[in-house]
Amino acid sequence: MSTTREQTLIENCRNGETTAFGQLIKIYRKQLFSYLLKLCGNREDAEDLFQETLIKSWKGISKYSELQKFSSWLFTIAHNTAMDKLRKRNKEAMITETEPDELSHANDPHKELIGKEIRNKIQKAVDILPFKQKEVFLLRVNGEMSFKEIAQVTNEPLNTVLSHMHYSVKKIKRLLWSEND
Amino acid sequence: MINDENMICSEFEKEVYLYLDNDLLTDRKEYWKQHVVNCKTCSSFISEVEIILDQAHVELTEDMFDAKFNAMVKKAVQKKEFKIAEWLFPQGTAKEKFAFSLKLAVVGVLATIAIIISLTTRQPNTVKTISNELLDWEGKKVTSQINEIKNTIDMIHEDNWDRQMILLDQRMKALENKSDKFSFN
Numbered sequence A: 001m002s003t004t005r006e007q008t009l010i011e012n013c014r015n016g017e018t019t020a021f022g023q024l025i026k027i028y029r030k031q032l033f034s035y036l037l038k039l040c041g042n043r044e045d046a047e048d049l050f051q052e053t054l055i056k057s058w059k060g061i062s063k064y065s066e067l068q069k070f071s072s073w074l075f076t077i078a079h080n081t082a083m084d085k086l087r088k089r090n091k092e093a094m095i096t097e098t099e100p101d102e103l104s105h106a107n108d109p110h111k112e113l114i115g116k117e118i119r120n121k122i123q124k125a126v127d128i129l130p131f132k133q134k135e136v137f138l139l140r141v142n143g144e145m146s147f148k149e150i151a152q153v154t155n156e157p158l159n160t161v162l163s164h165m166h167y168s169v170k171k172i173k174r175l176l177w178s179e180n181d
Numbered sequence B: 001m002i003n004d005e006n007m008i009c010s011e012f013e014k015e016v017y018l019y020l021d022n023d024l025l026t027d028r029k030e031y032w033k034q035h036v037v038n039c040k041t042c043s044s045f046i047s048e049v050e051i052i053l054d055q056a057h058v059e060l061t062e063d064m065f066d067a068k069f070n071a072m073v074k075k076a077v078q079k080k081e082f083k084i085a086e087w088l089f090p091q092g093t094a095k096e097k098f099a100f101s102l103k104l105a106v107v108g109v110l111a112t113i114a115i116i117i118s119l120t121t122r123q124p125n126t127v128k129t130i131s132n133e134l135l136d137w138e139g140k141k142v143t144s145q146i147n148e149i150k151n152t153i154d155m156i157h158e159d160n161w162d163r164q165m166i167l168l169d170q171r172m173k174a175l176e177n178k179s180d181k182f183s184f185n
């Protein structure tokens, strides 16, 4: 499932080559870091989680099975690490399903949105998504996971995961384009 | 008819993600493929979803400095060994380091004060004093034990006193007789 280069790097990691580990993680560095940053909301926590993910993945690389995509395996570790930390901190506020006031951000519905503007709007919308919807959206976008994989990682039924995605996209869409369009 | 169409379209809204992931059975996938071609609502919906996913990916790509990343990798792969330097100067936030240094400084100051006090204060040689007292006490103890044994022996001997006296008397008489014999000679 992984590319040849990736497979070679994984094999070298298993043989204890530390430089191979750096090269392997670098492939997913941006995706992984931005996922953690978006999920926990601040850089310091994201860096701590990133570090912990690296430690766990280096320790566990011998147990990684090629039947799974490496990125999915890596994101699963990151996701579980983040969830553990959240549980420990008991940050109820982050997990509480708060309904955002997304429509307050909506501008002229007929205005054509391009490039940077769309991205800014998506960013704002993702920030205020309820936790579960944000989690699924980020695993799809940053983790490049399939919804079946997300269901496994989050330990939720596939239909629930699809429903979270459905609502998050719906909210983002509402923010980007008027519903009346 | 329109209602049926709406129902099909809202069905597609839910399945679109599996459709994009190629996680539908071939028949189902073909069905939606045909539907999207013929349905303006669903074809615009799928392109909107694709725009959101593509743009979100670009925007959510945050990064960190190479130096930071390399340091993190290094930390992740290093073997845990006991290092005296790390023990004395632990890794951590500036706040943690300051707290540790402060504790270390307090302990150092207290230890120095204790040493100075012990050096400047005149104190009797405790080892010698204890040793003499011990000897004195042990001496008294031994004497009393000897006396006790002596008394016991005396008491035992008292029981046979009469017998001893008779034997002594007999021996004295025998000696007297002997001396008499000598004097007659």
Ligand SMILES: [Zn+2]
Binding pocket: B005, B008, B009, B012, B035, B039, B040, B041, B042, B043
């Ligand atoms: Zn349709």
